[in-house]
Ligand code: UDP
């Protein structure tokens with residue numbers, strides 16, 4: 040077995056109750072290897088920073104990048120990939136939902152030649168039915184829209200070879216939907232299966248509104264089909280509108296022949312038509328707006344995150 044360095048990157052935001060229990064389970068597993076654990080502290084407001092700092096001061100393998108403020112999960116992972124020096128890099132959550140015990144199995148698959156090893160969920164009993172259904176709908180929808188198939192039941196718990204990490208680090212884009220970017224590269228991937236556990240302490244940082252934003256980001260960074268669909272929508276409604284115009288004109292012109300009675304255009308028809316057209320137009324403008332906001336952010340080109348402090352790095 041060739042000697043190698045394993046990096047584990049862990050984004051943490053308000054996880055004071057999880058750091059020590061996580062290290063207690065993780066350290067015995069990685070101790071026999073040469074390893075580094077890179078915590079990316081995403082502007083926590085609790086004692087997360089102090090707890091990690093204390094651990095890092097008497098274990099040089101534990102490293103810490105601390106953000107100036109909260110930049111979000113995907114940016115924290117991005118910073119983790121930028122600072123990890125390992126030949127393979129595993130990303131995992133801090134809340135013990137991702138069991139560290141399967142790390143060795145992941146490394147095994149990597150050594151056999153896989154550039155990516157995804158940890159795939161076998162069961163999600165611990166997640167609410169709502170989360171399971173919305174997640175499955177989301178992946179089906181994004182895979183319908185996107186040219187890049189994104190694997191289902193796979194989160195941000197994965198192993199990447201250095202080559203894939205270098206590829207991610209080389210991407211200049213500011214919208215970082217990492218699951219999509221990793222899949223986009225098309226590197227050879229394998230799977231390891233696990234049961235998702237319950238969050239050990241604290242609460243999820245992904246309430247419904249954030250999940251929805253995450254989903255929208257994923258869709259707009261990986262597909263331009265919504266724009267195409269908006270055009271189709273426009274064509275269909277324009278055709279229906281044109282037929283309506285013909286109907287109204289012909290009715291008006293030939294009224295004495297075909298309609299001996301009074302020609303009274305109904306209010307219902309007008310109202311329905313206006314509401315329908317209004318709806319289609321607003322949706323279409325909204326879809327275009329989503330893409331414009333993506334372009335706007337890329338053009339502004341602000342830093343992806345700001346670092347306040349680094350320890351052991
Ligand atoms: N996280 C982060 N920044 C954020 C939100 C979350 O670094 O703004 C981290 C969090 O500490 C955890 C991981 O991302 O380690 C996944 O978050 P969470 O467990 O809340 O998501 P869920 O598992 O419920 O989808």
Ligand code: MG
Pocket residue numbers: 132134136238243
């Ligand atoms: Mg979690």
